[in-house]
Amino acid sequence: MYQLMQRRLSGLVSLPCGACGALVRHSAEPLCAACWGGLYLAADPKPIKLSFTAAGCSWLPYGTPEVKRVMGALKFRGHHSLAVQLGIAMSKALPRPEVDVLVPIPLSPVRQYLRGYNQAERIAHGLHLEWGIPVAPGLLDRRAWFAAKQSARAEADRPKIYGAYRADPDPRWGGIRIGLVDDTLTTGSTLNAAAEECLKKAKVAEVTPLTLAYATRRGL
Numbered sequence: 001m002y003q004l005m006q007r008r009l010s011g012l013v014s015l016p017c018g019a020c021g022a023l024v025r026h027s028a029e030p031l032c033a034a035c036w037g038g039l040y041l042a043a044d045p046k047p048i049k050l051s052f053t054a055a056g057c058s059w060l061p062y063g064t065p066e067v068k069r070v071m072g073a074l075k076f077r078g079h080h081s082l083a084v085q086l087g088i089a090m091s092k093a094l095p096r097p098e099v100d101v102l103v104p105i106p107l108s109p110v111r112q113y114l115r116g117y118n119q120a121e122r123i124a125h126g127l128h129l130e131w132g133i134p135v136a137p138g139l140l141d142r143r144a145w146f147a148a149k150q151s152a153r154a155e156a157d158r159p160k161i162y163g164a165y166r167a168d169p170d171p172r173w174g175g176i177r178i179g180l181v182d183d184t185l186t187t188g189s190t191l192n193a194a195a196e197e198c199l200k201k202a203k204v205a206e207v208t209p210l211t212l213a214y215a216t217r218r219g220l
């Protein structure tokens with residue numbers, strides 16, 4: 001009797017896993033247990049150091065099928081609650097950085113409109129919930145005119161990345177340490193360009209890169 005009731009109830013609240021589509025029991029959970037397990041098994045935190053940044057960290061290597069599936073769901077299937085949950089999971093796996101605010105890498109306005117949210121901002125929100133570090137999305141902006149240009153060219157066209165971002169020159173940012181948050185580290189050129197802008201225009205003291213995943217030779 002109890003089992004029958006439980007089956008009926010779970011049938012009412014079950015929703016598909018955001019990554020593999022299997023029905024998960026708890027409606028608040030964006031991934032099934034197998035997908036969470038796959039992520040934790042794949043996790044292999046890697047230090048990040050770019051020319052304009054302090055030493056930061058990335059959590060998941062892109063090369064495994066489990067990570068690829070979850071990152072695909074994050075970027076292309078509109079799972080903004082998944083991005084927050086991944087930020088929370090990442091914050092528990094990585095050491096809390098010595099930073100004053102978290103700054104998400106902004107999306108181009110076109111992409112943000114199409115996706116409905118900025119996944120870097122959602123990940124930063126997840127990190128904030130666990131670490132208690134405030135998020136300052138206003139510190140860094142994306143130049144609107146750059147969107148069309150960039151979509152017309154390959155993202156790997158590195159020099160074009162420079163000039164894509166605009167940091168707020170307000171003196172209140174001067175001397176603070178920021179954690180720059182993005183979903184994926186590929187060449188590092190995006191993070192480095194954004195870090196340079198924050199250092200030179202917003203006059204922040206230090207930029208620590210934090211990404212959910214990083215590209216590997218097998219991945220991306």
Ligand SMILES: [Zn+2]
Nearest residue numbers: 017020032035
């Ligand atoms: Zn799943």
